[in-house]
Amino acid sequence: MPSGVISSVSRLSIPSSAKSWIEVSPESHFPIQNLPVGVAAIDFEDDSSEIFNCMPIGDFVVNIDMLSQEGLIPEFDGFPLAPWSVFGGQESLREVRRAVFALLEESNSKLRDHAGLREATIHSRANIVPLMPMKVSAFVDFYSGINHASNVGRMFRPDQPPLLPNYRHLPVGYNGRASSVVPSEHDVTRPRGQFKVGDDLLFGPTRELDFELEVGFFVANDSEMGEPISIDEIEDYMLGMVLVNDWSARDVQRWEYQPLGPFLAKSFATSISPWIVSFDALEPFRIAGPGQEPPVLPHLQSSVKGHYDIQLEVGIQTAKMTRPQTICRSNTKHLYWSFIQQLAHQSSNGTPLEIGDLYATGTISGETEDSFGSLLELTWRGQNPLTMGETGETRTFLEDGDTLIMTGWGQAEGYRIGFGEVRTTVEPAPRQ
Amino acid sequence: MPSGVISSVSRLSIPSSAKSWIEVSPESHFPIQNLPVGVAAIDFEDDSSEIFNCMPIGDFVVNIDMLSQEGLIPEFDGFPLAPWSVFGGQESLREVRRAVFALLEESNSKLRDHAGLREATIHSRANIVPLMPMKVSAFVDFYSGINHASNVGRMFRPDQPPLLPNYRHLPVGYNGRASSVVPSEHDVTRPRGQFKVGDDLLFGPTRELDFELEVGFFVANDSEMGEPISIDEIEDYMLGMVLVNDWSARDVQRWEYQPLGPFLAKSFATSISPWIVSFDALEPFRIAGPGQEPPVLPHLQSSVKGHYDIQLEVGIQTAKMTRPQTICRSNTKHLYWSFIQQLAHQSSNGTPLEIGDLYATGTISGETEDSFGSLLELTWRGQNPLTMGETGETRTFLEDGDTLIMTGWGQAEGYRIGFGEVRTTVEPAPRQ
Secondary structure (H helix, E strand, C coil): CCCCCCCCCHHHCCCCCCCCCCCCCCCCCCCCCCEEEEEEECCCCCEEEEEEEEECCCEEEEEHHHHHCCCCCCCCCCCCCCCCCCCHHHHHHHHHHHHHHHHEECCCCCCHHHHHHHHHHHEEEEEEEEEECCCCEEEEEEEEHHHHHHHHCCCCHHCCCCCCCCCCCCCCCEECCCCEECCCCCCCCCCCCCCCCCEEEEEECCCEEEEEEEEEECCCCCCCCCCCCCCCCHHHHHHEEEEECCCCCCCHHHCCCCCCCCHHHHHHCEEEECCCHHHHHHHHEEEEECCCCCCEEECCCCCCCEEEEEEEEEEEECCCCCCCCCEEEEEHEECCCHHHHHHHHHHHCCCCCCCCCCCCCCCCCCHHHHHHCHHHHHHHCCCCCCCCCCCCCCEECCCCEEEEEEEEEECCCCCEEEEEEEEEEECCCCCC | CCCCCHHHCCCCCCCCCCCCCCCCCCCCCCCCCCCCEEEEEHHHHHEEEEEEEEECCCCEEEEEEHHCCCCCCCCCCCCCCCCCCCCCCCCHHHHHHHHHHHHHEEECCCCCCHHHHHHEEEHHHHHHHECCCCCCCCEEEECHHHHHHHHHHHHHHHCCCCCCCCCCCCCCCCEEECCEEECCCCEEECCEEEEEECCCCEECCCEEEECCEEEEEEECCCCCCCCCCCCCHHHHHEEEEEEECCCCEEEHHHHCCCCCCHHHHHCCEEEEEEEEEHHEECCCCCCCCHHHHHCCCCCHHCCCEECCCCCCEEEEECCCCCCCCEEEEEEHHHECCCCHHHHHHHHHHCCCCCCEEEECCCCCCCCCHHHCHHHHHCCCCCCEEECCCCCEEEEECEEEEEEEEEEEEECCCEEEEEEEEEEEEEECCCCC
């Protein structure tokens, strides 16, 4: 095994009975069992500001750089972490989570009973701004949501089988743009692009701005070029998950995508939730996937449960609304291909994996109309606009000033392991 | 204009009459007028080794880190450069080239007459190994070679017009894989992949390993997300050019590419020439492009000559051959879309450009059969194998042990501005 890679056998499992001395409500996404990692900025009253690595718990975040500096958790490989820095792989994240868990556990008085240290290391989540949890080295987007792929097939190729012949044999995917992956609370500017209206070819602000409900995972370790990682070892390269909104300009996409796939229709922005939720914390939600028929080739066969039962929701809040309206409820269990299969596929041709690679699933639609993961599907190409109950406004695609909110969590007995939100407001296109 | 961006008006032009005190033959790719930049490794006799930034001239390279340390050229922004570091934009490269030009110019005795300094700063090119000239932040590949696009259309859609409706309206392109871009002299491992043979679906070493003759350019400056750069300003974001071999597994590509474009068929490797040739040095070879009919939309219209007259050649040398055989002669003038148009298109939707982005053209085929830029076209899908004159071997696609060599240069009166080579040997697929 390459150095730095450890077997997933030594996974960190925080007991479901564990409690923190920080109060956490049962609906919180961030109980002591979660302890995901991210980077945040904070402005202090004296006008100074700071960027730091942190872990959310309940309504707070814990500054783990400061914990390390104060000697409350050990200095780990690569610690104290520079902002945007990279964890030294899965085991490094595991060690930090283990140490922070011990410190926040209800019986541990070291930080609990030390007001000065608490003030220096714990901030209200309401006071921080989430940044990118890692520098994204590559962004790849799959097409593993079989209901979404089928819906798109039905819309655009109505006289053919909804799925193309390769769909059940390999996880179809494509390379996206890494430089435009942004965290929650980063506004997105409506892109301009080329599209057709009737016979006219126009360049201007997209008229069909859409979201795509996805999840994704970050890669923990580098691999060597020309040396594929087998599906049995690939899990050791996976760090943790985030929610992903793969913004799409449908009119631009229709015109540009033949023959080489989506390009400018998606490269302008991708939004993610700011906390990397470790696969260790998601262990209670592992499930077997759907049966795969026909059977896949051996290099994509895995003996472990590779799917997850994670509930997903999407809400819209227009500028006139006072609260969001839920427009979609879905679940990661609707994925045909598992994360393990996706990454084994990527590595099978010897592509070097890099720390910071982000692999997203593609749109995750359920089977019913209220579980579709994009406006394209929810409104069936704009034929059935959504109505906002509070204001009576209708939406086929997103308008300037609309805020799109995604959230997701695994529900355990008495607690949730959640992702927080991806919350993004649409800004008008540049005038130039 | 963003800070660090300077107008292309102040371009560095080295007179065609200039000569260096280092002897340079008229066929050399690296006269004093070129001075491209790259990174190289050298092993010394005492078993020590070094990695350094350098500029080739004639049969030598000049260690520019050492020139800076010795005070022979000024310390520039970001100097001395760390290996793999990033030049501080176009103007930083210009200043280095200006200073190195002055030092190597035949009348300058400072280095010429100082044997100790010469030995410390100048190495034979035969003794160094070229590395990547920049860390590639994003790799984008266009489809701007109109003869290639037409050939592919004729092969795969024989009963339709060879070009798709969008081809003459926007530079079709897709995102490639940045982590597998490697320099010349880096062997490439034959990838394994999924492909069909008749009705059978197989996973194994590709049987249709191909090259693609391309050029590409590196980006010099970052731009802000959501703030498109207009085509009139985009040239200030372009640093310099390299040759690009976009390796392709045709059998994998055929099976995987619908509906989201090429993925594993190309992500395993892309090879580039190791010296970034500045656009300043390529100025003498600028030409008007082909007329564009129908006229393109205003955001893609440029008033400057955006094309280049650069000769390109491809050779193959099998393991049995003692010298390469030229199999293709082409020219960058066969591109339909200019670099300026490509980058303006990429930026038009607000995608943030990053220092180190590499934009390649797509395969550059000429009009005649001996000018096609891929084996797919040269053998017309394998129907007309190539014969190696020296050994009588035939090739439809590349075999293990074959070496593929690309080269290219602009021919001026009495000197050439060249790119050197992209030389790559095909290694067998991993056995696992």
